[in-house]
Amino acid sequence: MSPRSFLLLLGATLAAGCGAEPPSSGNSLALELSISRAVADDLGAFQVVVLPEGKSRRCADIQRTCLNQQVQPQEALVLQGPDGKKGRALRFPAGLRSGAQELAVDVPVGRDYVVVIEALSRSNPPRFLGSSCNYLESVSAARNEPLIAAAITLTEVACDPSFAP
Amino acid sequence: MSVRRNRVVASIVVASLLSPGASLARPLFPSPLLFQVAPARPEIARAQQQISDGDFEEAVKTLEAGLDAPDVTDDQLVELYRLLGLTSLYLGDEARAREAYEMLLQARPDYELPRTAPPKIRTLYARIKEDIKNRRVRPVTLQVDPIPDAEGGTPVMAEATIQDMALGARARLFYRRAGAQAYSSVDFTRDRANKERFIATIPAYELPATASAYEVEYYFEVADAAQRRLAGRGDAFNPLVFQIAPEPGTVATSSERPWYKSPWLWVAVGAVAVAGTAGAVVYATSEERGRVPITIRVNP
Numbered sequence: 199m200s201p202r203s204f205l206l207l208l209g210a211t212l213a214a215g216c217g218a219e220p221p222s223s224g225n226s227l228a229l230e231l232s233i234s235r236a237v238a239d240d241l242g243a244f245q246v247v248v249l250p251e252g253k254s255r256r257c258a259d260i261q262r263t264c265l266n267q268q269v270q271p272q273e274a275l276v277l278q279g280p281d282g283k284k285g286r287a288l289r290f291p292a293g294l295r296s297g298a299q300e301l302a303v304d305v306p307v308g309r310d311y312v313v314v315i316e317a318l319s320r321s322n323p324p325r326f327l328g329s330s331c332n333y334l335e336s337v338s339a340a341r342n343e344p345l346i347a348a349a350i351t352l353t354e355v356a357c358d359p360s361f362a363p
Numbered sequence: 364m365s366v367r368r369n370r371v372v373a374s375i376v377v378a379s380l381l382s383p384g385a386s387l388a389r390p391l392f393p394s395p396l397l398f399q400v401a402p403a404r405p406e407i408a409r410a411q412q413q414i415s416d417g418d419f420e421e422a423v424k425t426l427e428a429g430l431d432a433p434d435v436t437d438d439q440l441v442e443l444y445r446l447l448g449l450t451s452l453y454l455g456d457e458a459r460a461r462e463a464y465e466m467l468l469q470a471r472p473d474y475e476l477p478r479t480a481p482p483k484i485r486t487l488y489a490r491i492k493e494d495i496k497n498r499r500v501r502p503v504t505l506q507v508d509p510i511p512d513a514e515g516g517t518p519v520m521a522e523a524t525i526q527d528m529a530l531g532a533r534a535r536l537f538y539r540r541a542g543a544q545a546y547s548s549v550d551f552t553r554d555r556a557n558k559e560r561f562i563a564t565i566p567a568y569e570l571p572a573t574a575s576a577y578e579v580e581y582y583f584e585v586a587d588a589a590q591r592r593l594a595g596r597g598d599a600f601n602p603l604v605f606q607i608a609p610e611p612g613t614v615a616t617s618s619e620r621p622w623y624k625s626p627w628l629w630v631a632v633g634a635v636a637v638a639g640t641a642g643a644v645v646y647a648t649s650e651e652r653g654r655v656p657i658t659i660r661v662n663p
Binding site: 238241244246278294297298299300301302303304305306307313315317330334337338339340342344345346347348349350351352 | 651652653654655656657658659660661662663
């Protein structure tokens with residue numbers, strides 16, 4: 199093959215790789231968006247659970263499905279909400295503003311935690327709509343830095359994330 | 364040209380023969396640094412002569428006799444061990460040479476061999492120093508039985524077995540009558556027959572017989588020249604105790620324990636400690652919390 203013909207072939211190959219995406223790709227994206235929007239409309243609450251021994255946990259595994267299927271209820275720390283209510287899993291009604299929501303929980307003072315936030319559907323019983331797993335190095339009785347949780351990607355999984363009281 | 368060269372070579376040879384400092388031959392006993400000069404001692408001089416004569420076995424005997432002498436100064440000990448190390452190496456006994464240099468270094472951690480020392484000795488010496496720096500040298504071990512209760516007016520003897528005793532270190536028995544403020548001390552002396560056996564004696568006049576029994580607090584300590592504790596049993600704050608019995612013929616009375624040895628006091632202290640620990644546990648396990656603000660984000 200002469201150098202000129204090789205360059206022509208290379209140019210043709212590159213040109214074929216550029217340009218607009220094929221129509222099938224656009225359909226797929228639209229479908230995903232519509233599913234995601236539907237799930238977002240179904241979002242009813244967030245459930246916060248804190249686990250000890252954070253370094254030994256695998257966030258990738260935790261986020262796949264409901265946390266209650268992966269840990270014993272008594273493993274979770276007892277938390278306290280701003281209203282004084284205590285529980286191993288605290289629920290907060292969803293109230294997203296610009297895709298974010300701020301809340302606060304009282305966590306036992308200590309180190310090496312994992313904070314798992316699960317998105318719950320409005321249905322009864324609720325369905326798991328995705329979760330966020332975040333390592334929390336320490337909690338002190340004084341001021342603690344805000345935890346900016348990893349973003350939750352809403353995807354429906356058929357399980358009930360409710361923790362036994 | 365060649366005549367001139369021969370003349371130069373001849374003059375160098377003659378000069379080297381006349382001047383020991385310029386001699387190509389390495390002296391067997393390089394002159395030590397001024398600050399390392401040890402006072403003369405007959406065994407040292409005799410051993411040096413025996414080493415010069417190649418009579419190394421006799422030199423070892425002479426040096427060991429010198430080390431056994433009761434009035435050897437630290438400087439003399441250093442020199443004796445240096446020669447013993449050298450002689451042992453000549454005899455191919457590296458283990459004994461090493462032991463000798465270890466003893467030397469324990470006494471004088473900053474001791475340096477003269478630069479003219481043979482390379483084999485310098486290598487071994489450097490290795491031993493490295494071992495000491497890395498604390499691979501065996502620590503001093505002290506084995507001693509508690510002193511049993513004794514009669515008043517008689518000396519009390521304590522026997523100890525001390526292994527790997529560092530040169531320049533002192534083993535002492537500290538004692539005081541219970542309640543007294545300061546400790547007195549007596550040195551352990553090495554048994555002539557057994558080098559690891561040491562004996563210390565509290566004189567009789569320190570332990571008078573009295574109408575009532577009393578206690579004597581004591582502890583053992585081996586410390587180096589810088590008074591760093593190398594080994595011990597008990598210490599000034601946690602002494603061991605033996606009792607001196609009351610004088611015969613007197614009515615036996617209960618021993619005069621100091622107030623801080625009253626069992627009731629320690630019962631009370633124990634109760635306080637238990638309560639304190641329980642309190643600490645309760646406090647530690649109480650659900651002290653910290654507020655953590657969380658920002659939840661959801662992918663659009």
